[in-house]
Each structure stands twice: as C-alpha cells, then as structure tokens.
Amino acid sequence: DAKTTQPPSMDCAEGRAANLPCNHSTISGNEYVYWYRQIHSQGPQYIIHGLKNNETNEMASLIITEDRKSSTLILPHATLRDTAVYYCIVRVNFGNEKLTFGTGTRLTIIP
Amino acid sequence: DTGVSQDPRHKITKRGQNVTFRCDPISEHNRLYWYRQTLGQGPEFLTYFQNEAQLEKSRLLSDRFSAERPKGSFSTLEIQRTEQGDSAMYLCASSSRRLQRGYTDTQYFGPGTRLTVL
Numbered sequence: 001d002a003k004t005t006q007p008p009s010m011d012c013a014e015g016r017a018a019n020l021p022c023n024h025s026t027i028s029g030n031e032y033v034y035w036y037r038q039i040h041s042q043g044p045q046y047i048i049h050g051l052k053n054n055e056t057n058e059m060a061s062l063i064i065t066e067d068r069k070s071s072t073l074i075l076p077h078a079t080l081r082d083t084a085v086y087y088c089i090v091r092v093n094f095g096n097e098k099l100t101f102g103t104g105t106r107l108t109i110i111p
Numbered sequence: 112d113t114g115v116s117q118d119p120r121h122k123i124t125k126r127g128q129n130v131t132f133r134c135d136p137i138s139e140h141n142r143l144y145w146y147r148q149t150l151g152q153g154p155e156f157l158t159y160f161q162n163e164a165q166l167e168k169s170r171l172l173s174d175r176f177s178a179e180r181p182k183g184s185f186s187t188l189e190i191q192r193t194e195q196g197d198s199a200m201y202l203c204a205s206s207s208r209r210l211q212r213g214y215t216d217t218q219y220f221g222p223g224t225r226l227t228v229l
Contacts, residue, residue: 103151
C-alpha cells in the first residue's frame, strides 16, 4: 500500500470547519483513500472512503485532488467530541486486506 | 448493539501467564482482523480470517500468539507466557466485501482489550 503523510497535530475552533490534509503521492490507480479516527482509548472509527470522486456522508466530506496525490477530510462544523487522532490510509480493496496505519493527525477542537 | 464486541475490555496479568481475548464480529461479516496498538502508535496488523480460514499472519505474531475462528463467527486471540512487551491494546475488526462504489471492504473496529503485563 502507498504511504501517506499527515501533519502530526492541528487545532480548530469549535463550530468551524476542520480541514485535515493527507498526501499520498505514490497512490496506485486501484487504491482507495480511507479515513478513520480514534478517540482516546477507543477503537478506530470509520469515517469515509473514496477512490477518485469527492464523497460526503453524515460525518464528513472527502475531497480528492484530480491527480489523486492528496486529499482533504472536512468536518463541516467541528464539536469538542471531534477531538481525536485522524488516520488517512490508502488501500486496495482486492488482495491486500489489512489497514496500514501511520501516526495520524491529532486534531484538537478548541472551545 | 450490532457492532464489534470484545471481551474483556481490560486485563492485568503477571509475566509468564497465558491470556485469551474474545472478539464477536458484526453478525453478517465474514472477515475478521486482529491488530495491536502500543502507546502513541497507530494500530498494527496481526492476523486476518476469512470465515474460519486464517489467511495472513504478520511477523509480529510470534509463536506465543495464536488466533482461532473455529466456526467462522467469533474469534479468540491467545498469548502464552506473556511478556511485559505484550502490554498493548488489542483491537478486533470485521468486514464484509460488498459492492459500494466499486468493491469495498470497510473494516469496523471493536472497543479493544487493553492488556497490562506486570
């Protein structure tokens, strides 16, 4: 699986949009971009995934650049409960089943 | 609650003892994964089952570790002769391949079992 690069930490004011970047310059054509988050002492929580089109669900939006070398996770109205470590992972969906986590971005929502 | 469950949530043991953890996946999921997470690091893959077959094992899974999924439902992870370096959070995840904007295999995680070896 391709490697990802994320900033180690970010702050965001409560109520504002949190934009978390991820670089995956070596991504292959069949690799998806997945985002998970982990709130302290809990298991990782799936947020969203995409291949090349932008995606939105009830939790977040995922914007993938046209060349697919980077993406941004957007939490539209951050709350204190969004404070967590956010992991960006690229992964094929055929033949390579495991998730390879990096160290992620520690997002702190400030009241 | 139809999510992944793990038992126990916390385990404290003395070095040299054996421990066993249980994972119950989401009911219709045929794939089950074990990961380990140490402090300050992201989870690391240990092993993966499709139904009852164990299809992949990480180099992290030493001979003291064994995992089973006897009927393709729940799974157990046993650590024999525990060492202090085994102290970690052990995470279980499950998935089922389905067609959703291409074939996807989204893994859903349980709350984890935190092991402390004294």
